[in-house]
Amino acid sequence: MEKDPIVRLRRVTKRFDDVVAVDSLDLDIYQGEFLTLLGPSGCGKTTVLRLIAGFESPDKGDIVMNGTSLIGTAPNKRNVNTVFQSYALFPHMSIFDNIAFGLKMKRFEKSVITEKVTEALSIVKLGGLEMRKPHQLSGGQQQRVAMARAIVNKPQVLLLDEPLSALDYRLRQEMELELKRIHRKLGITFVFVTHDQEEAISMSDRIAVMNEGRIEQIGTPSQIYEEPQNMFVAKFVGEINVFEGRIVEIHNGSAVVDIHGRHFKVQNRKDFANGRAVKVLLRPEDIMVTKDEELQGTAPALAGKIEEVIYKGKTVDLIISLDAGETVFVTQFFNEDQEDVVYRHGHRIHINWPYGWEVVL
Amino acid sequence: MKQAFKYAYLAFIYLFLYIPILVLVIYSFNDSRFSTNWQGFTFSWYAQLFEDGPLMEAFANSLIIAFSSSTIATILGTLSAFAFYRYRFIGRKVTYSFIYVVMMSPDIVMGISLLMFFITVGLSTGAATLLLAHITFCLPFVVVTVYARISGFDRNILDAAKDLGATERRMFRHVVLPMLMPAVIAGWLLSFTLSLDDVVVSFFTTGPSFEVLPLKIYSMVRLGIKPEINALSTVMFLMSLVTVTVSHLLIAKENR
Ligand SMILES: Nc1ncnc2c1ncn2[C@@H]1O[C@H](COP(=O)(O)OP(=O)(O)OP(=O)(O)O)[C@@H](O)[C@H]1O
Ligand SMILES: [Mg+2]
Numbered sequence: 350m351e352k353d354p355i356v357r358l359r360r361v362t363k364r365f366d367d368v369v370a371v372d373s374l375d376l377d378i379y380q381g382e383f384l385t386l387l388g389p390s391g392c393g394k395t396t397v398l399r400l401i402a403g404f405e406s407p408d409k410g411d412i413v414m415n416g417t418s419l420i421g422t423a424p425n426k427r428n429v430n431t432v433f434q435s436y437a438l439f440p441h442m443s444i445f446d447n448i449a450f451g452l453k454m455k456r457f458e459k460s461v462i463t464e465k466v467t468e469a470l471s472i473v474k475l476g477g478l479e480m481r482k483p484h485q486l487s488g489g490q491q492q493r494v495a496m497a498r499a500i501v502n503k504p505q506v507l508l509l510d511e512p513l514s515a516l517d518y519r520l521r522q523e524m525e526l527e528l529k530r531i532h533r534k535l536g537i538t539f540v541f542v543t544h545d546q547e548e549a550i551s552m553s554d555r556i557a558v559m560n561e562g563r564i565e566q567i568g569t570p571s572q573i574y575e576e577p578q579n580m581f582v583a584k585f586v587g588e589i590n591v592f593e594g595r596i597v598e599i600h601n602g603s604a605v606v607d608i609h610g611r612h613f614k615v616q617n618r619k620d621f622a623n624g625r626a627v628k629v630l631l632r633p634e635d636i637m638v639t640k641d642e643e644l645q646g647t648a649p650a651l652a653g654k655i656e657e658v659i660y661k662g663k664t665v666d667l668i669i670s671l672d673a674g675e676t677v678f679v680t681q682f683f684n685e686d687q688e689d690v691v692y693r694h695g696h697r698i699h700i701n702w703p704y705g706w707e708v709v710l
Numbered sequence: 711m712k713q714a715f716k717y718a719y720l721a722f723i724y725l726f727l728y729i730p731i732l733v734l735v736i737y738s739f740n741d742s743r744f745s746t747n748w749q750g751f752t753f754s755w756y757a758q759l760f761e762d763g764p765l766m767e768a769f770a771n772s773l774i775i776a777f778s779s780s781t782i783a784t785i786l787g788t789l790s791a792f793a794f795y796r797y798r799f800i801g802r803k804v805t806y807s808f809i810y811v812v813m814m815s816p817d818i819v820m821g822i823s824l825l826m827f828f829i830t831v832g833l834s835t836g837a838a839t840l841l842l843a844h845i846t847f848c849l850p851f852v853v854v855t856v857y858a859r860i861s862g863f864d865r866n867i868l869d870a871a872k873d874l875g876a877t878e879r880r881m882f883r884h885v886v887l888p889m890l891m892p893a894v895i896a897g898w899l900l901s902f903t904l905s906l907d908d909v910v911v912s913f914f915t916t917g918p919s920f921e922v923l924p925l926k927i928y929s930m931v932r933l934g935i936k937p938e939i940n941a942l943s944t945v946m947f948l949m950s951l952v953t954v955t956v957s958h959l960l961i962a963k964e965n966r
Contacts, residue, residue: 404869424872431873437866441888450884451874502874 353416355380355538356401356506361410363396363562370396372562373410378506383532383539387549388559389585394542395434397559398508401540402431415505425454430499431508434515436491438483444470444494445479451502469501472531489520496531506538513548525552546586550574558582574632577708583630590636590677592629599623606709609673611649616705630708633680638667641697650699653677658692667692669700731947738940755941762938765926769942772906772923775837779844780901786845787852788894792886794853795860796868806857813850820847821914828915835917843915844908848901855900859893860886892960899957903950 354377363371370393378384386394399405400412403424412419419427430451439447448469452462470476473493483491492512499507512528513521529552532539543549549556550570557567558581566578577583580591597612598605604617606629613629621627639650653671667679677700681692692698738756742749760766794806812820824843825835833839867889871881887894909924916922923946927939 402869402873404872424869425875425877429873431870433866433870435864435866437864437870439867439870439885439889450871450876453884454875454877454880498870498874 352379354378355415356540357413358397358400359411359413361397361400361407361412363393363400363405364408369562371400371407374563376557376564376567378538378540381536381538383529383541383552383554385541385543385549385553385556386559387543387546387556387586389544392559393562394544394559395510396562398431398510398540398542401506402429402508403427428505429508430502430504430506431510432495432499432512434511436483436495436515438491438494438498440483443480443482444475444486447483447494448498448501450498455502465501466497469497472500472534473497473527488516489524492516492524493527496528500531500535500537503535504537506540509539509541511542511544514543514545521548528552550586556586558585560585575708577630577710580628580710583708583710588633588678590631590633590675590679592631592675594627594629596621596623596625596627603704604709609651609671611651613649613701613707614704615707615709617709619709621709628710630710631702631706633666633678634664634682635706636677636679636700636702638669638679638681638692639699639701641699648701650701651677652697652699655692655694655696655698658694665692669698671700734940735944735947738937738944740937743937755937756945759938759941759945764921765923765930765938765942768921768923768926771837771920775840775844775922776902776905779841779848779905780898782841783845783848783901784852784894784898787849787897788856788887788890790849791853791856791860792882792890794857795863809850809853812847813854817847817908817910821911824911825914835915837916837920840912840916840920840922843911844905847908847911848904851900851904852894852897855897856890856893859890863889895957895960899953902953906946 356376356378358374358376360373360375361371362369362373372393374393374397376397386397388394396405400407401419403419403422403426406420414427414429439450442450445466448466449462452465457465466479467476470479473496475490475493475497478486478490483494486494492515495512509528513524516524525548528539528541541549541552550573553570555567556570556573558565558573560581566573566582568576573582573586577586577589583589583591592608594606594608594613596604596617597607599617599622602617604615604621604623605612606615606627608629615629641652651671651673653669653673655667656670656676657666657668659666659668661680664680664682667681669677669679671677679700736748737746739751739753740749741752741754794802821843824839824846828835828839828842867885868881871885872878876884907924909928912922912925916925923942927942930936930939
């Protein structure tokens with residue numbers, strides 16, 4: 350990502366009366382990337398898109414595209430198109446006219462329009478429905494029309510505001526693949542908004558996790574998932590177990606944390622000082638479960654018993670209550686070599702994890 | 711049994727609504743000047759009607775005023791409804807409320823205040839003042855009808871038009887207006903009928919040089935109801951029937 354950003358938000362603030370929707374936000378968007386804005390409802394995702402599209406203007410800060418400020422540039426003069434959550438198709442126009450609208454506004458010739466619309470329709474796989482009206486299409490088809498209507502203009506940046514949220518689960522998964530295919534095919538920069546973390550993780554090149562008008566963390570899906578920078582990101586993206594502890598020893602690059610009287614060796618990436626209270630975070634799939642009778646030596650572990658076993662097919666989820674009182678959520682993959690490992694309600698077990706798989710905050 | 715009662719009830723209501731009109735239509739063909747007895751079928755009242763110069767002139771005047779006032783009110787009203795919806799300006803809510811005030815105020819108040827206004831600014835009453843008056847009382851109905859439809863729009867549709875490169879004007883022309891059409895037509899028809907049968911406001915705001923039909927009829931019936939009036943009313947009833955049917959067809963077509 351050494352390239353210059355195509356769009357750059359600099360300390361952008363947007364207020365609605367007494368609500369600060371976007372709070373001094375910095376964001377660089379790079380040419381050709383699939384960037385996702387992920388965050389809970391009301392955190393300002395839509396507002397960021399509307400600021401880039403030009404439907405809102407910032408109270409403070411600057412939005413720069415290709416090196417020039419967009420402040421004062423009307424939405425119809427920006428080389429950006431939007432796919433709206435509600436699709437916002439023109440109900441009185443045929444599918445063809447809907448898709449052709451942008452080209453007509455730019456006064457392309459008729460033959461060129463027909464050609465481009467036909468191409469866009471084939472990209473979204475909707476050929477043959479040109480003469481229908483929007484209300485004669487299914488939700489998934491309307492979604493494709495909304496896509497085609499935007500991409501036919503060949504914008505530099507395509508803004509997508511929760512485009513899949515109105516679709517049912519199966520259709521949504523299908524459209525996720527379609528979107529990725531279209532993104533690859535066109536090479537356009539996509540800025541995608543969602544509050545669904547799975548969607549964000551499976552589709553994006555980079556994810557910006559937003560909260561209360563600010564970006565909490567920005568990075569690749571694996572950075573966001575594996576190395577959350579703070580509790581908000583850790584808890585918002587996926588399930589996570591949190592253990593309260595205290596650093597009792599410092600070594601070169603690592604540390605020892607006391608959790609419920611047990612001493613665990615952890616990586617000390619943030620250079621925490623000795624004696625500091627920390628949180629040790631572990632994803633359910635990073636935790637190892639050992640039955641008490643198999644426990645060997647004195648490897649540090651936390652004791653507890655299995656409360657619930659949830660069979661998921663590929664995995665089995667365990668809910669474990671530790672003797673120290675916490676409830677821990679663990680996902681175990683089936684191991685072909687250990688088919689006799691069967692978990693039952695009430696089994697006494699110990700949990701620990703491989704060194705380095707934890708996140709210490 | 712219950713079903714039969716329902717139908718009887720329905721029939722009763724419709725009879726109540728339409729018998730007077732039916733009677734009027736029948737008497738317009740009755741070959742008797744004074745009697746309410748049936749004396750035989752005739753078209754002569756219609757013939758007389760069309761030969762009555764002053765009456766026909768008033769009729770023509772009414773049509774001209776109704777047509778032009780409803781057209782102007784529709785254009786102004788549609789634009790103002792759009793402005794109320796689209797733009798945030800100081801006093802927007804207050805201004806919109808005043809539209810209801812105009813709509814609710816009694817005709818007599820409206821007529822007198824308009825007359826006083828015309829006198830104050832030195833306009834002599836006649837066709838022009840009548841037109842202004844009719845535009846004034848039709849306007850709120852158009853605004854309210856159109857605003858009701860536009861406020862049901864998905865706001866994103868307008869943003870989408872801008873997003874795709876439309877200027878404000880082209881967005882209005884290509885997106886807003888076509889979507890508003892049923893309401894615009896409805897507003898026009900409402901204005902047309904309001905204007906066509908207005909008596910009170912017209913009474914105050916037109917002069918002796920420009921007579922309109924409702925006032926003419928009013929002065930005629932003071933001397934007793936003539937069969938010609940029945941014939942005239944039948945013609946007007948037919949006209950409104952046609953307008954309503956046409957508007958229904960147009961709106962149905964628009965919604966398809
Ligand atoms: N036009 C507006 N007028 C007043 N407040 C607004 C307006 N638009 C947004 N807000 C407020 O700004 C905040 C951010 O809104 P925004 O729509 O950007 O959130 P979001 O992240 O898109 O949420 P969601 O996931 O629910 O769509 C919210 O508190 C919202 O109430
Ligand atoms: Mg939103």
